[in-house]
Amino acid sequence: MERIFGLEPVAGEDVRVLILGSMPSVESLGKQEYYGNKRNHFWKIMFMLFDQSELTNYGDRISFLKEKNIALWDVLYSCIREGSLDSNIKNEEPNEIEDCVKNNPGLRLIVCNGTKSYKSYQKYIGLNRFPGVEVIKLPSTSPVPGKYNKTLEGKLQEWKIIKEYL
Numbered sequence: 001m002e003r004i005f006g007l008e009p010v011a012g013e014d015v016r017v018l019i020l021g022s023m024p025s026v027e028s029l030g031k032q033e034y035y036g037n038k039r040n041h042f043w044k045i046m047f048m049l050f051d052q053s054e055l056t057n058y059g060d061r062i063s064f065l066k067e068k069n070i071a072l073w074d075v076l077y078s079c080i081r082e083g084s085l086d087s088n089i090k091n092e093e094p095n096e097i098e099d100c101v102k103n104n105p106g107l108r109l110i111v112c113n114g115t116k117s118y119k120s121y122q123k124y125i126g127l128n129r130f131p132g133v134e135v136i137k138l139p140s141t142s143p144v145p146g147k148y149n150k151t152l153e154g155k156l157q158e159w160k161i162i163k164e165y166l
Helices: 026-031 042-049 058-067 097-102 115-124 152-165
Strands: 003-005 017-021 070-074 076-080 090-094 109-113 134-138
Touching (some): 017 152, 042 152, 109 115, 109 152, 115 134
C-alpha cells in the first residue's frame, strides 16, 4: 500500500480557531479539497453556524472560513491507509502543528474533528502544549454511520461552541 499525504493548511490573516481533521478522505485528496465528500456534514455545519447560504465553489468556501478567522488542517501529515476510514490509518506521521500555532498568535481554540483527530493530537502534540489555546474534541462531521455518530442537528449543537472563540 502507498503512503498518502494530506493537504496544505488553509489559514487567513487572523486565525482564532483551527479545525483539525485526521487525514482527508480519498475523495478529498483526489479533489485537493478539505471535506470534499458531498455527504460530509462539515460545510453544511459551517454555513448553518453563520446563517450563510450554502456556497458550492471551493474557493468561495475557503474565503468564507478565512473571513470568519477559521483555519483548516489535519493532525496527520502522512500515513498508509486503505480507503478513507480513520480506523484503517497506519504508520502515521504528524504535521508541524506547533509551527502553525506559533505563526497564529491570535489562535484561541483548536478543534479536533472526531475521535481519531483528537487521539492523534493527544499522542503527538499533547493537550496542554499551548498556554491560552483550548483544545476540544467535537463530533466527527463524517457521514459514516456509527454508534457515536450524531445526526446533523446533534452535531450542529455541539459545533456552535466555536463561535464563542471568534
